Amino acid sequence: MNVKEAIQTLQKHGFKMTNRREHILHFFAKEDKYFTAKELYTYMEATFPGISFDTVYRNLHLYDDLGVLESTELKGEKHFRMNCGTTHHHHFICNDCGKAKKIHLCPMDEVERILGAYKIDGHKFEVYGLCPTCQSA
Amino acid sequence: MNVKEAIQTLQKHGFKMTNRREHILHFFAKEDKYFTAKELYTYMEATFPGISFDTVYRNLHLYDDLGVLESTELKGEKHFRMNCGTTHHHHFICNDCGKAKKIHLCPMDEVERILGAYKIDGHKFEVYGLCPTCQSA
């Protein structure tokens, strides 16, 4: 998702566009990477001195709920990134640089067959390691 | 893993067997289910009034590190269960009763082929939903 689509999503749901919210989008639009709320907060402080943690948290979860961002729990802390793509996929996440690479493979069809009577509501599949760049560094 | 094996693992690594540690093992030996530290703490208090949170947490992570227990993050809280089995597998976890069912299917062979130059250190694959029992209830 790009910044323009994100703004449209926000307004379609009746939320207001603020300069803080727009700034957040530009932050996430830059990289294919998961960030913590704290990292975003640091970035926001440069432009909005004295910005509240609450504003960062609230908007992160708002964007997450709207599907503008996606999130995952890494090392006990929630991480966020721009929602990437329309087709279902998973991620390889580099333990060093944090960048994410799409994995276009999902075992859920087979799992559904195996589980039969179980009602499946969701699943999590993530692969962790070192990307080629971080291996050579 | 059963209680006897767990005790052997503990002693093999030079840790002492205490009545608290044994009690923890019996707690986890009972059910195929993930529990929080708080749930264990409640259980422990009945037998050891005034037991410290620290003792519960420390031992949970000790067992986790030793492979006696396995853990996963559910709803922002770490959950533990007895490490089950020798062969690699994953779990379906019921959102209602918390019980876990093994899934003997792992997509990592294929993922390794796809990822090529990426160094894979770990992966997480979990399926969530309602088990047959909780669906009818």
Place this chain on the structure above:
DNA sequence: TTTTAAATCGTAATCATTCTTATTTACAAA
């Protein structure tokens, strides 16, 4: 039994996250 390092207690600190109230702001309608 004695010794001693490990384990535990009691409590406080830390960290991520959420909540509360007063103030400010976006934006729709006049």
Place this chain on the structure above:
DNA sequence: TTTGTAAATAAGAATGATTACGATTTAAAA
């Protein structure tokens, strides 16, 4: 353009999970 109003934000405190620490107790080896 100005105004009214609901939404957004600031500031800081509350909450909940987890970890840390000095003092005390205990497991288990000698």
